[in-house]
Amino acid sequence: MELVNVKKTIGKKEIIKGLSFTIHRGEIFGFIGPNGAGKTTTIRMMVGLMQLSEGDVRILGKSITTDYKAAVREVGAIVENPEMYPFMTGWQNLMHYARMIPGITKERIREVVALVGLEKPIHEKAGKYSLGMRQRLGIAQALLHRPAILILDEPTNGLDPAGIREIRKYMRKLAEEENVAVIISSHILSEIELICDRIGIIKNGELVAIQGVHDKDHADESAVQRIVMEVKPVDAATRLLKEQFQITAAAMDGSSLSFDENKENIPVIVKALTKQDISIYQIGASNGTLEDKFFDLIGENIIE
Amino acid sequence: MNRFLKLIYNENYKIYIRKSTWVMYAILALLIIGGAFLTSVYGDVDKGYDANWREQLEQENEQLLAENEGYGEDEQYLTTYNLDEIEVNNYYLEHDIEPTGYGAWQYVLENAGLLSIVSLLTIIVAAGIIANEYRWGTIKLLLIRPISRTQILLSKYVSVLLFAAFTLLFVLGFSFIVGAVTFGVEGLSPHILLDTNTGLEYVSALKQIMTEYGYGLVNLVMMATFAFMISTVFRNSSLAIGTAIFLMMAGSTIVGMFSERSWAKYILFANTDLQQYAPGYTPWIEGMTLSFSIMVLLVYYIIFMALSWIVFTKRDVAGN
Secondary structure, X not given: OEEEEEEEEEOOXXXXXXXXXXXXXXXXXXXXXXXXXXXXXXXXXXXXXXXXXXXXXXXXXXXXXXXXHHHHOOEXXXXXXXXXXXXXXXXXXXXXXXXXXXXXXXXXXXXXXXXXXXXXXXXXXXXXXXXXXXXXXXXHHHHOOXXXXXEEEOOOOOOOHHHHHHHHHHHHHHHHHOOOEEEEEEOOHHHHHHHOOXXXXXXXXXXXXXXXXXXXXXXXXXXXXXXXXXXXXXXXXXXXXXXXXXOOOEEEOOOEEEEXXXXXXXXXXXXXXXXXXXXXXXXXEEOOOHHHHXXXXXXXXXXX | OHHHHHHHHHHHHHHHOOHHHHHHHHHHHHHHHHHHHXXXXXXXXXXXXXXXXXXXXXXXXXXXXXXXXXXXXXXXXXXXXXXXXXXXXXXXXXXXXXXXXXXXXXXXXXXXXHHHHHHHHHHHHHHHHHHHHHHHOOHHHHHOOOOOHHHHHHHHHHHHHHHHHHHHHHHHHHHHHHHHHHHOXXXXXXXXXXXXXXXXXXXXXXXXXXXXXXXXXXXXXXXXXXXXXXXXXHOOHHHHHHHHHHHHHHHHHHHHHHOOOHHHHHOHHHOOOHXXXXXXOXXXXXXXXXXXXXXXXXXXXXXHHHHHHHHHHHOOOOOO
C-alpha cells in the first residue's frame, strides 16, 4: 500500500498536508500521533470513506480514486469503534458483510470466528456484547475476505490484557504467514512498540518520522545508553564511578544507580566494581523508550 | 446482478429482523380485524337474497317508506339514508340485477383507506434506512466493501419500495381473509353498486379495488421517496418522518391556501391525487391535465432521487 502526497482540505483548512509513505506486505505498521493529528482522517481516506483533496492512495497498485472497487477489495478495516447491528447476532452480522463480497463461504466465516475466539457468543445479539467482544467481531468482519491489507483503528481498545496479547500474537501470525500488511493506529505507545515493525509518527497532518522499531537491536555499540544497575552498597559504588570513570550516577529507589554510558564500557565498570567487593544484582541498558522519542519528535501536544 | 440481489436481501433482512417492523404489521392486522368486527356488529350488512329477491326488495322499499313517515322533522338524515337505500334497491330492480350481499371483496375495497397507514409505515422505513446506518455507525463498515455507493443507495431504495409492496399485499390478503371469515365471499367475479358523482354505477369490485389502491400508490411512492431523500441528506430519521408525515397530512391544506396563486398547480400535492382526472371528478385547479400532473410528479421524483444520489455518493463519511 502506498500513499502519494495525500492531502485533505476541509473548508480552507488543510488537515492533511501531503502524506507519503509505503507499507509493505508482511509488516505491521504503527501509525501514531497525538489526538487531532489526522490519524483517523488518513485512515478514512485510505479506505475510501473520505475523498482525497490531492494525491493518491494505491493498494497493490490500484488507485482508490479511480479503481475503487478493485482497490478496496484488498482492504479489511475497522474504522474507529467496531459498530455492529445491535439487533442481529454476531453470526448474522458476519453473514451480512459476507454477502457483500463474492466467494465467502460459511466455512470461512466459521474459521474467522474461531480465529478471534468468539465461538461461544456468536449466536447472541451483538447489542449484548462487551466492547472487547465487539472488537473481536470487528476484526473477524475485517478478515472475512482475506484482505492483503488490514487496517485497524485502535484495535486493542477495550480488550483485557489477555485479549491484547492474543490479538498481538494473531497480528504477528497474519503478517508472517499470510503476508498481510497490517496498519494499526493507536496512541498507546508501549503497545505500538510491542506489535509493530515500523512506526510512522504524524503531527498536525504531517509525517514527522518513520522509524523501524527493531533498529535498536543493531544499534551502534558505542552509542550512549542509559544504564541502570542494582548494587550494594550504593554509596561505595557511586564514589567509585565518580573517581575512576568520572560518571555522575543518580541513585534510584535506594538500591539502584542510573547513568549514561557507552555500552562497550560496561564490562570495565563491572570489573572495577567487583574488585571493590561491591555486589551487582542486575544491570540493564535501554535506548530510551518509544515514549521518549515520541515526545522528542512531537514536542508539546498542541492541536493547531 | 446477483450481487445486487444479495444487497437487497441484506436490506430486507435488516428491516424484517427488527421487532419494530413486526409491531407495524401487528397494528395493521389489529386494524383489519377490528374493522371487520365493528362492521359485522354495528354495520348494516346485507345478508344477500334468495330466489325471490325481487319481492324481497320491494317489501324492503315499502318498509323503508313506512319508516320515513314515522320520522319527525329533526330526523331528516335518517329519511335521506332510507331514500338512498330505496334508490339502490330500485336500481337493482330496474336493471334486473340480483344484488349480492356484503362480503370479502367489498371489505377489501373499504380498506383502501388503510393505504394511508401503509404510507405512514413506508415513510418510517424509508426515513430510517439510511439515517439509522449513520446512527448505529455501521455506515462505515457498509461502505468499505467493493460495491459502489450508487448500488448501495439503490438497493436501499428498492428495499423501501419492496417493503411498501409487501405491506400492501399484506393489507389486501389479510383483509380478504378476515372479510371472507367474517362476511363470506361474494363470488369469483363480484360486482358492486357504486355511488359516483354521475349517479349509481354497477362496476366490477376487482377493478374498483385496483383503481382505489392504484391512485393511492402515487402518493405513497412520492412521500416515501421524499422521506428517503430527507433521510439521506440530513441523516436524521426523526426529521424525515416528521416532515414527510406533516406534508402528507397538510398537503391538501397547503394547496388550498395557495390555490389562488398561479404557481399553485406546481405544488407537489396538487398533483399527487390523479383521481381528480377520472370521469366524474373535476381537477383541483382549472387548466390542469393528467399529462401535466404526470410531468410535475416526474420532475419532483427526479429531484428527490438526484439529491439523494449526489449527497450519498459524494459525501465524506466523517465522525459522528
